[in-house]
Amino acid sequence: MQNATPLTTKAQATRQRFLDAAVASLIECGVARTTTLEVQRRCGASRGALLHHFPTHAALLSATIAELVRRNDEAVRRAESAMSHIENPVERAVRTLASMSVQPAYLAELELWGAARTDPDLQAAVRSAERDARIERERVVDSLFSAIVDNPNYAAVKALSIAFLRGLSLSSVLVSHPEHDQRLIGQWIWAVEALLQTPAQS
Template sequence: MQTATSPTAPSRKLATRQRLLDAAVSSLIELGVASTTTLEVQRRAGASRGALLHHFPTHAALLSATIEELVRRNDEAVRQAELTMGDILNPLERAIRILSTMSLQPAFLAELELWGASRTDSDLQAAIRGAERAARVERERVVESLLAAVQDSPNYEVVKSLSIAFLRGMALSSVLASNREYHEKLIAQWVWAVRVLLDAPPFREDN
């Protein structure tokens, strides 16, 4: 008879799945995509081959499932950055600096590394596309919350999309050029560029 304190089969399955995901995420961050094999994830999670295949039938399914957890960690990095940047009075500069801090975190870089690895792996690319579609709503919610002060600008959508592209580019460049002064200069230049965009005439497709 099932006792009140013993875990049920569904809860054990969920716990195993989470353990596998945590193992995959930690491996991605510490070792990178190439070394995040199913065997490495099994070893870290202390799980059997059967358990891994039950939850993640393919390597691509396992890696794409980490996107949700990586996005959650990126959101947590945003919340932590918000706590340390209250002294920046300009809301636009504060938003860009918070997002810039998030983009240099290991979880953000691991997500971008997954994108890069999918370039030559069609199965992984298809799996990641699906996972990213699901994560996009949460990611845009965070960005829009930070940029709320400029949402009434006619060029808001331009600023939002270009800011996201800028952050991804800066994150990738940080892998080879980890120079704090250089990053500070880039951030200051982007804050200036965004202010120019917000004051510019509305963007049109035929510009």
């Protein structure tokens, strides 16, 4: 029994090495080139060790979502600190999320979604992983919008803000227009303020 804890700790460390390698590959190379062989190469580990922790390619990729969410959470905290000078809480929240949504970890997560469209196994795995990550993501967003969570239109503001920024992130992959994006973000902040002052729809 004395060897059980070290073996468990070693196994956890090995699993984390695979995850770190997979996340790094996703960010640097994209989904198509993040193969099990590439992750194995980056870790310098055996094929058997990789398959022990992640029996399939889909299982490996879906497992990276929790790590990507963790990194995105860290990006939110850094952005929140950088935006602390903005007095308007709605503007501060939107701009914080906008800053996070162009980070490599967030774009890698969206790329996984796109790849899952035509891969049933990956789609099932990603859906499951995203369900598990949703609670943490909701907590982070609610914390950013804490000043307006009691507004009757808050649920709409939250959902639409996430959808807007997700779309902005995807468009930035092909076309980079920072000034145009900043204008759109400013217009979205205006729209949110207007929505918050509108009677809630029944």
